Amino acid sequence: MLLSRYLLPVMKETPADAQIVSHQLMLRAGLVRQTAAGIYAWLPLGLRVLDRISAIVRREQDRAGAIELLMPTIQSADLWRQSGRYDAYGPEMLRFQDRGQREMLYGPTNEEMITAIFRDCVRSYRDLPRTLYHIQWKFRDEVRPRFGVMRGREFLMKDAYSFDMDEASGQLSYYTQMLAYLRTFEAMGLRAVPMRAATGPIGGNLSHEFIVLADTGESEVYYDSDYEHLNWNQSAFDYGNAQDLDAFKRMFSHMYAATDETHDLRAWEQVPDERKKNGRGIEVGHIFFFGTKYSAAMGMHVQAKDGSLVTPLMGSYGVGVSRLMGAIIEANHDANGIIWPEAVAPFDIGLINLRPDDAACAAAAHDLQAKLEAAGRSVLHDDRDARGGEKFATMDLIGLPWTVTIGPKGVAARTVEVKRRATGEKQEVSVESLVAGLAKSDTMGAL
RNA sequence: CGGGGAGUGGCGCAGUCUGGUAGCGCAUCUGCUUUGGGAGCAGAGGGUCGCAGGUUCGAAUCCUGUCUCCCCGACCA
Numbered sequence: 001m002l003l004s005r006y007l008l009p010v011m012k013e014t015p016a017d018a019q020i021v022s023h024q025l026m027l028r029a030g031l032v033r034q035t036a037a038g039i040y041a042w043l044p045l046g047l048r049v050l051d052r053i054s055a056i057v058r059r060e061q062d063r064a065g066a067i068e069l070l071m072p073t074i075q076s077a078d079l080w081r082q083s084g085r086y087d088a089y090g091p092e093m094l095r096f097q098d099r100g101q102r103e104m105l106y107g108p109t110n111e112e113m114i115t116a117i118f119r120d121c122v123r124s125y126r127d128l129p130r131t132l133y134h135i136q137w138k139f140r141d142e143v144r145p146r147f148g149v150m151r152g153r154e155f156l157m158k159d160a161y162s163f164d165m166d167e168a169s170g171q172l173s174y175y176t177q178m179l180a181y182l183r184t185f186e187a188m189g190l191r192a193v194p195m196r197a198a199t200g201p202i203g204g205n206l207s208h209e210f211i212v213l214a215d216t217g218e219s220e221v222y223y224d225s226d227y228e229h230l231n232w233n234q235s236a237f238d239y240g241n242a243q244d245l246d247a248f249k250r251m252f253s254h255m256y257a258a259t260d261e262t263h264d265l266r267a268w269e270q271v272p273d274e275r276k277k278n279g280r281g282i283e284v285g286h287i288f289f290f291g292t293k294y295s296a297a298m299g300m301h302v303q304a305k306d307g308s309l310v311t312p313l314m315g316s317y318g319v320g321v322s323r324l325m326g327a328i329i330e331a332n333h334d335a336n337g338i339i340w341p342e343a344v345a346p347f348d349i350g351l352i353n354l355r356p357d358d359a360a361c362a363a364a365a366h367d368l369q370a371k372l373e374a375a376g377r378s379v380l381h382d383d384r385d386a387r388g389g390e391k392f393a394t395m396d397l398i399g400l401p402w403t404v405t406i407g408p409k410g411v412a413a414r415t416v417e418v419k420r421r422a423t424g425e426k427q428e429v430s431v432e433s434l435v436a437g438l439a440k441s442d443t444m445g446a447l
Numbered sequence: 448c449g450g451g452g453a454g455u456g457g458c459g460c461a462g463u464c465u466g467g468u469a470g471c472g473c474a475u476c477u478g479c480u481u482u483g484g485g486a487g488c489a490g491a492g493g494g495u496c497g498c499a500g501g502u503u504c505g506a507a508u509c510c511u512g513u514c515u516c517c518c519c520g521a522c523c524a
Contacts, residue, residue, distance in 0.1 A: 009457080011457090011458055011459095011473095011474085012458080012459095012473065012474080012485065013458050013459045013472095013473070013474095014458090014459080015458065015459080016453090016458090016459070016460090016517080017453095017516065017517055017518095018517095019517080019518070027458095028458095034516090036515090036516090037515085037516065037517090090522090091448095092522085092523080108523095109524090138524080140523070140524085142522080142523065143448065143521085143522070143523095144448095144518095144519095144520090144521095144522090146517080146518080151523075151524090155524065156524095157524055158524090159524085209524090283523085283524070284524070285524070286523090286524060318524050319524070320524030321524085322524090323524060324524090352483095354482075354483060355482070355483095357482090386482095386485090387481085387482055387483095387484085387485075387486065388482065388483050388484060388485095389482090389483085389484040389485045389486080390484085390485045390486095391484085391485090392483085392484045392485080393484065393485045394485085396484090405483075407482095407483055408482095408483090409483070410483095417483085
């Protein structure tokens, strides 16, 4: 991608409305534009990140056996009357009428809709268990939206729903999602800790929230430092395996983790002092197992093996996809800007041509861009007629993992400067070794 | 929803108290000089001062109403 043909409105100054660093950087780096309180337009660079976060969520959901579908953003009030939540849900729900004066709403969540779909599609125990998910925009008319996309009114959420014949199977679905969540967040370069949570209006008795550790987080968290040493993606737990999931459950159950709301001082005392950690965190996911709350209210039955009618047990599992972008920035930035983890970066490489007016430099830059892209890397090529300093500052601000600089000094020798955003380390490498290194490596780290 | 603050070119702000017809920095455009970490000089474009009423010879400025946004608190992915 040529920057001269892209839309990247970066700002040198910080908009006065933005208070927290992720919000400030998202505005300055041209990722989003606010269009109303808690509502954002996703600019090209921001959309690329959003898509990459979604892709990681989707990949792990698929691995965990969940099935993707897509439900609409607009729902009818009738659906919500079936569960009784139309009246129970407060002014947080955005309600309106269509031209026929039918009462409609913009979905804040989808328990009712998925329950109706599954109820109407499924008759037999043979069709269970199932976990279905979608990644779709939600709207909650929060009293006080704030912190940019961290608490927007409109937000992108992955929500999954499980249907099981019995409690044991339901727990399996629940812990499958929990494991998928831990792997998902880890794959984005985040350290997320699961914490027991109150179930609130969604109901049920088993619930965890997932807190990403970041100094600027909203809630105070207390946790066992053992969490910092776990690697869920390398753990051998198999999603389909009951023994594995049981072992997984025991593994995190014996480690203490709580927010200030659920903090249990007596349990905390049991944690060895050297492992006691506390800090701040951002909630990025929340899972619930609530049994038959919706399936019973909405008349869902499937026929069991013995011919009896059974009301399936359900769980729901949410990830704040758009919020994750804010959380990732909160956890990965410095004074110069964002430092994207490679897994979610909008482009792998920023290619700076210091002298676009110089024919040799321009030819070398376009040639290198083509080679890098042929090697499977996404490249943002800064070919603008601007000075070096501005280009370096822009790249640091938007936080691409690698910056490759081409200038008159290196062009003759066919060398370029490669800089790693996370560490700031730079090295001169030949064009050939750069391209060769990329072709055979998953990450640029091999350089 | 309670409490506080703010709306003036794209961004950051001054001007408001004490009315006299809008200004600064950055950004943008043109030209020249520059070019390895947000350049210099010269010139230019862009704002019915959130909106609606009112007071006045005259309103960004005073009065009334209204909308929007931000912050603190109670609630949430």
